[in-house]
Amino acid sequence: MSDISETNSEENIADIPSKPAKSSRPKRISDSTIHRLSRYLRLLGRLEADGVKTISSKELASIKRLTPAQVRKDLSFFGSFGTRGLGYPVSELKVKISGILGLDHRWRLAIVGVGNIGSALVGHKEFPERGFDIRLVFDNDQRKIGSKHKGLIVSDIKNLKEGLIAEKIDIVALAVPASVAQEITDVIVEAGVRGILTFAPIHLDTPERVFVRREDMTMELEYLTYALSSEDIKSINDIDLS
Amino acid sequence: MSDISETNSEENIADIPSKPAKSSRPKRISDSTIHRLSRYLRLLGRLEADGVKTISSKELASIKRLTPAQVRKDLSFFGSFGTRGLGYPVSELKVKISGILGLDHRWRLAIVGVGNIGSALVGHKEFPERGFDIRLVFDNDQRKIGSKHKGLIVSDIKNLKEGLIAEKIDIVALAVPASVAQEITDVIVEAGVRGILTFAPIHLDTPERVFVRREDMTMELEYLTYALSSEDIKSINDIDLS
DNA sequence: CGTTCTATGTGAAAGAGTTCACATAGCACT
DNA sequence: AGTGCTATGTGAACTCTTTCACATAGAACG
Numbered sequence: 001m002s003d004i005s006e007t008n009s010e011e012n013i014a015d016i017p018s019k020p021a022k023s024s025r026p027k028r029i030s031d032s033t034i035h036r037l038s039r040y041l042r043l044l045g046r047l048e049a050d051g052v053k054t055i056s057s058k059e060l061a062s063i064k065r066l067t068p069a070q071v072r073k074d075l076s077f078f079g080s081f082g083t084r085g086l087g088y089p090v091s092e093l094k095v096k097i098s099g100i101l102g103l104d105h106r107w108r109l110a111i112v113g114v115g116n117i118g119s120a121l122v123g124h125k126e127f128p129e130r131g132f133d134i135r136l137v138f139d140n141d142q143r144k145i146g147s148k149h150k151g152l153i154v155s156d157i158k159n160l161k162e163g164l165i166a167e168k169i170d171i172v173a174l175a176v177p178a179s180v181a182q183e184i185t186d187v188i189v190e191a192g193v194r195g196i197l198t199f200a201p202i203h204l205d206t207p208e209r210v211f212v213r214r215e216d217m218t219m220e221l222e223y224l225t226y227a228l229s230s231e232d233i234k235s236i237n238d239i240d241l242s
Numbered sequence: 243m244s245d246i247s248e249t250n251s252e253e254n255i256a257d258i259p260s261k262p263a264k265s266s267r268p269k270r271i272s273d274s275t276i277h278r279l280s281r282y283l284r285l286l287g288r289l290e291a292d293g294v295k296t297i298s299s300k301e302l303a304s305i306k307r308l309t310p311a312q313v314r315k316d317l318s319f320f321g322s323f324g325t326r327g328l329g330y331p332v333s334e335l336k337v338k339i340s341g342i343l344g345l346d347h348r349w350r351l352a353i354v355g356v357g358n359i360g361s362a363l364v365g366h367k368e369f370p371e372r373g374f375d376i377r378l379v380f381d382n383d384q385r386k387i388g389s390k391h392k393g394l395i396v397s398d399i400k401n402l403k404e405g406l407i408a409e410k411i412d413i414v415a416l417a418v419p420a421s422v423a424q425e426i427t428d429v430i431v432e433a434g435v436r437g438i439l440t441f442a443p444i445h446l447d448t449p450e451r452v453f454v455r456r457e458d459m460t461m462e463l464e465y466l467t468y469a470l471s472s473e474d475i476k477s478i479n480d481i482d483l484s
Numbered sequence: 485c486g487t488t489c490t491a492t493g494t495g496a497a498a499g500a501g502t503t504c505a506c507a508t509a510g511c512a513c514t
Numbered sequence: 515a516g517t518g519c520t521a522t523g524t525g526a527a528c529t530c531t532t533t534c535a536c537a538t539a540g541a542a543c544g
Contacts (some may be wrong), residue, residue, distance in 0.1 A: 003417055003503055028503065034468050038461040042443055056521060068521085076523055077267075085520040101464050102471025120362035120458075127442070130460050131467075163488040171460075171466055181395075194473075195466040197459065200342050201284055201368070203306055211469040213462040217363075217439065219280040220455040222343050224413055224437035226276050227453045229344025231436075272531065298491060310491085311533055320495055326539040327490040 015057060033074045037097050040071070044094040056087035082218060105132050110169045110193075112135040113176035114144055115153055117199050121173050123150045135167045160184070164191035171195035178202045275316045279339050281306060282313070297331035345373050352378040352411045352435075354426060355418035356396055357388055358455040359441050364413050365392045377409045402426070406433035413437035420444045 030219060034234060044085060057068040057075075075081055075088075078100050082088040098104055109132050111121050121127075122137055126153050137149055140157040147154055155163055164172070172188050174196055181200035188196060190211055196212045198204060199218070248461060289297060299310040299317075300433040316331075317323055320342050340346055351374050353363050363369075364379055379391055382399040387395055397405055406414070414430050416423060416438055423442035430438060431452055438454045440446060443461070446454050 004350075027501095028524045031465075032501075034465050035461055037407065037468075038458075038464045039443075041464075047251035058521080066501065069505090070501095072521090072523060073502075081525065082522050083511080085511055087521065093445070097316065100468065103464065114360055116365040116367075117360040120358040123358040125358075126460055127463075130463075132460075132463060170470065171463065172291075178348060182333055189339075195248075195470055197462055197466060201281075202288075209473075211466050214483055215457065215459055217366070217457055218368055218374075219277055219437055220457055221369075221372075221413065222280045222283075223273075223276050223455055224439060224453050225344035225349055228412065228437050229450075270530095274531075279492065300491080308538080309533065309537090312531095315532075322493065324492050326492040327541055329491065472498090 012222060027077065029077055033077060034101070035159070036064075036066070036070070036074050037101060040074075041101065043072050044090055044097065047126070048094060052090050054087045055093075056091055061087070064073075104115055104178055106131050106133055107224050108168055109134045109166060109169045110138065110167070110172045112138045112157065112160065112172055112174050112188070114139040114141075114149055115175060118175035120151065121175060122152060128177075133170060134173075136163050138163070153182060159190045164188065174198040174200060176200060191205045269319065271319055275319060276343070278306075278312070278316050279343060280307070282316075283336060283339045283345075286332055286339065289332050294332050295337075296329045297332055298344065299324070303349065307395060335457040348373050348375055349412045350410055351376045351413050351415060351416045352406060352409070353382065353417065354380045354399065354402065354430070355416065356381040356383075356391055357417060360415075360417035364391060374413075377411060378405050380405070396417070398466060399426070403429050403433045406430065411435055417440060418442060434445055435482060 040060060043060065044055075053189065057071040058139075060066075061068045061071045075093075081093050082097050109127070111118050111134055114122065114137060118137070118139070119179070122134060127134060134152065135154045136155060137146060137152045138155050138160055144154045145156045163169075169191070170193070172193050172195070174188070176184055178200045180206060181198065181202055185196065185198075185204045185206060189206055194210050196204065196206070196210065197215060198212060199215050201214075201216050206212055266334050271341060282302060282429060285302065286297075291414050294336070299313040302308075303310045303313045317335075323335050323338050351369070353376060353412075356364065358377060360379070360381070364376060369376060376394065378397060379394045380399045380402055386396045387398045405411075411433070412435070414435050414437070416426065416430070418426055420442045423440065423444055425448060427438065427446045429439075431448055438446065438448070438450050438452065439457060440454060441457050443456075443458055448454055
């Protein structure tokens with residue numbers, strides 16, 4: 001049973017907290033720490049390009065609106081990468097974080113569903129730049145199958161399982177309608193893929209060994225509408241009626 | 243902590259109970275609670291369509307892999323919507339949550355940037371279905387400006403500020419290169435828009451009254467690569483430690 | 485109308501994540 | 515080599531979130 005899979009705020013991964021703490025486990029790194037590492041990494045890339053050699057936790061934090069302690073704590077979970085009195089060596093830290101995040105080699109992706117979102121993913125330039133190679137693209141629409149889409153030929157979803165296995169796909173980006181997301185997920189899982197990035201706004205049932213992350217724009221929009229609405233309510237309530 | 247601007251200006255206001263103790267929104271509600279409300283809402287929509295009249299916290303939780311207590315707690319922050327011994331009335335709860343999230347009226351969106359992601363947003367069918375109307379689309383590419391994009395004419399980004407004001411835009415979805423994201427954000431803020439959903443992987447500097455949410459696919463992919471990599475490492479490490 | 489049974493609503497406990505605060509490592513400069 | 519200075523690394527304190535556990539509201543049925 002993986003402790004990483006037990007994300008707290010999102011239900012992504014199937015998990016029933018049945019087992020008591022297994023012996024002495026490394027230590028569970030929080031969701032948010034990993035996300036922050038991603039963000040440090042990107043910043044470090046820019047700093048390196050700018051020729052910055054060293055950066056302190058304070059500077060790192062101020063750019064991202066975090067506390068220096070947060071930065072140091074995040075990094076300290078994985079080792080001591082800084083020099084006391086000096087700060088962190090930019091290039092070296094970048095390499096270290098890349099390693100932690102598993103970005104020391106390239107990853108093989110497949111996109112399933114070439115609708116609005118799927119197309120955007122296929123053309124997304126950031127992916128190859130950051131180590132993700134899109135190897136396969138699938139759809140069930142006969143008009144799309146066989147056609148070239150930004151340099152990649154769209155495969156028939158009927159061949160999904162075989163394709164994923166043959167191309168040794170690590171991660172699938174799932175951009176299909178919610179109504180078929182679960183059945184396609186089952187095929188992906190059968191093919192042995194253990195990472196899924198889904199855009200379907202439903203819960204996907206997967207075995208424990210499979211990691212699922214959801215990207216949900218509507219949910220984020222709804223967070224905004226909540227925030228905007230309750231602000232308004234607040235200002236109304238702030239007016240003293242007496 | 244997420245990027246949502248801090249919303250606690252309540253320290254200023256002394257706790258004078260001049261009004262009926264019908265406190266509107268006393269505590270700060272967590273990020274995760276709001277996200278879960280979004281997800282309950284979607285599930286309730288499906289249940290309602292299926293003719294389900296009543297649902298218990300246990301059922302609600304099992305579908306989403308949460309605990310019943312979590313569901314009840316989330317809802318209890320906003321009131322008592324259920325009936326003891328019975329559960330929650332589906333339609334009624336749906337209306338209540340919609341209200342909490344500010345979804346009792348439609349919201350006016352603008353998309354800035356019609357690249358891969360921007361195009362996907364413009365064509366995204368879920369938005370209108372969920373109360374979000376895309377009113378304006380902007381780009382800086384002369385070849386795109388003036389052309390119709392899924393029924394909407396692309397405006398010149400030079401007219402961003404005026405357009406946002408004229409169309410009373412509530413929320414902007416920002417899908418532009420990171421290099422120009424901050425300057426465009428400044429214009430959006432000047433136009434008085436207080437909600438931004440950004441796809442640029444950088445920190446946006448905004449005044450406190452503006453709410454920013456980030457959608458970051460690469461970050462989620464990196465979470466997956468982290469999880470997949472450390473799984474492998476873990477099986478090696480599982481042997482010793484402390 | 486009373487009894488039984490079920491699932492809510494909620495304080496309190498437990499568990500996570502963040503911030504504090506400070507001892508200390510290492511650089512710089514004499 | 516010694517002194518001063520700065521920023522790391524990290525237990526401990528604190529704060530926020532989740533889970534527990536149970537009293538109790540209301541439905542159902544005789």
